Amino acid sequence: MSLIAERHTDLDRPRFFIDGAWAEPRSSRVYHAVEAATGEGLGIAALGGEDDIDAAVRAARTALDHGPWGRTSAAERAAAMRRFADALERRADHTSTLVTRENGMPIQFSQQVNGGLPGVLLRIYAEVVEKLPLEEVRPSPKGSTILRREPVGVVGAITPWNFPQALAMFKVAPALAAGCTVVLKPSPETALDAYVLAEAGLEAGLPAGVLNIVAGDRDSGAALVSHPLVDKIAFTGSTAAGRIIGAECGRLLRRHTLELGGNSAAIFLDDGDIDTLLAGLGGASFLNNSQTCTTQSRILVARSRYDEVIDAVAGYVSAMDIGNPLDPAVTLGPMATSAQLDRVLGYIDIAKKSDARLVTGGGRPTGLDRGWFVEPTVFADVDNNDLLAREEVFGPVIALLPFDTDEEAVRIANDSDYGLAGSVWSADEDRALEIAGRVRTGTIGLNYYELDLGAPFGGMKSSGVGRELGPEGIDAYLEYKAVYASKKYLSA
CATH class of the missing domain: 3.40.309.10 (Aldehyde Dehydrogenase; Chain A, domain 2)
Known part of the structure; x- marks a missing residue:
């Protein structure tokens, strides 16, 4: 049965968000979302395959290497992120209710973490990048060294169903602040709410390809983790899945942040x-x-x-x-x-x-x-x-x-x-x-x-690798480049 024939509510998400536009799926697979409190159908979401992930990654790569995002200043990115926050906050009530229906989160808490927190995080990292010295000059034995903090590149963000909006923004906000572009793969269980991010990004004027969203299952996640044009993976989920992702990123020498399970x-x-x-x-x-x-x-x-x-x-x-x-x-x-x-x-x-x-x-x-x-x-x-x-x-x-x-x-x-x-x-x-x-x-x-939110968060042992949140949270999305130059830059 085709995806269009199966559509039955206004919450259905039959398309992906790729390169600044709604894209028809290349796969016929779908996920039937069910309301956690009733067991009744809530909506249908398209599930991306390898070709959909490839299209999203290539859009992100182009936006980084050839689009305006790769040439923006910290101030320009911060302004775009604040517009993004405004757009999300205008949708907060709808988003909070939708997530509660999807995963059963009590509504008062959902209003905080799904309605309010994404905008808060965008504003926090807008301020972080405005205050962060992205370039500094140090004396060196033969002149000077210009130390630059540059974006790590294309980020593959894989998020779970328990805190869908908040955990997406744990990754998207510092990535955007650093100047990265993002492919977000949300969990099928909360795929319906994920595209609110796309709608808000469009309203905020994010350039095409800066934020791409393709809902998918484990196969889609594997395609994203292994894609040759991805520079970093940011994952929140189970320790078992984290081990597989960490092993693949190790094989590829790919940067990764893993926020995994616990029994605290x-x-x-x-x-x-x-x-x-x-x-x-x-x-x-x-x-x-x-x-x-x-x-x-x-x-x-x-x-x-x-x-x-x-x-x-x-x-x-x-x-x-x-x-x-x-x-x-x-x-x-x-x-x-x-x-x-x-x-x-x-x-x-x-x-x-x-x-x-x-x-x-x-x-x-x-x-x-x-x-x-x-x-x-x-x-x-x-x-x-x-x-x-x-x-x-x-x-x-x-x-x-x-x-x-x-x-x-x-x-x-x-x-x-x-x-x-x-x-x-x-x-x-x-x-x-x-x-x-x-x-x-x-x-x-x-x-x-x-x-x-102002302190780094993450785990030891099997609870993960790396840290999110706090000013330190942007570090995982930056690369250091040392440029050896003459002394003239020391007084600049």
Whole structure:
């Protein structure tokens, strides 16, 4: 059946955005998007093949090498990015609602990260590049060296479904600021909202080929990663996929940034405050229905406070408002897809067969038979070797583990393949800071966990390679060139 014959809603996206225009797909493959809260059809998106990716990459290459973008100044790029931000912000309400329908993100949070954050990031990196010295002159033994920061080139950006707008802009904003051109391959599950970026880019007057968008699956991603005209890959997704991408980029000697999975630990010390923990638990462990790479799904608790924390966390979970994520009162929406629901339920079933103790939850919530809902679930007495403590569940399933000493807490926290996030909860912030310094992770919070857009974000170990966000986030999109010259430039 042809794509056009299958169109059935005004949300359908039958075309790609390539070289500043809407392009007919060269492939007949499509993705049927389903609303996470109802299981009903939402729209149809074309899925790109190798030829579609090739067309997008070539458009980006031409825009970089021969188009106006490759010759813009930092000030000109910053102005274009601010226009882009304005255009996205005018679409914020629609975008937020669409993403919530696609992946189940509670609407109030979606308004922040899908409606507001992309524009914020564009403005941040517009300011970063305006203040960054893109050229400086240093004395050298035979004259001077002109040090230039130049764009790395064509960027292939591959993004997941959990924070589609925000994670796209984690990559697009610094890339544009640096002077790169971009081919964005969004996940099929959130392909519908991705093209809002194209509409806003057109309105902002981005030159043709600067931003290209082709939704696709793993095959499309592989074609982008391996394309000979791509200079850098920026990927957010699973560790398993990241290993494959990293291996290919290594073979090609291609620059890459990989933001991958996690199974992070929250450490609650013997002097921790329960009310502080409960106030911060939403951000640390249940953000976006726990479909977040920074989810602290392991809560390590001082044994003297263990029973108290179990009761408190169970009470917190039982009070969560589960339902349609478009309802502002809802705090826990559905899983993004039926496959993700099956994955989470599978981990719960495995944990039930272990020596861990089910405290609350453990199945589908009563009265929510449509959509991909799962009860927030808490297991106590989990062993750190259990699958629940070793792998990334990517759903609202919490493992509670006791410890006897601070040293044991650090050892358990570090006994993981991952190192992306974490937190330490204590009435003594100096003590918490000392422990945080010994946990091998890219980010960690003291008595709360919330991303700081002004600081670099990324992981250690199997949680990734490189950093995004903060002024440092532009570094991955710049190359250094040293020009050996005469002394006359020293006084220029």
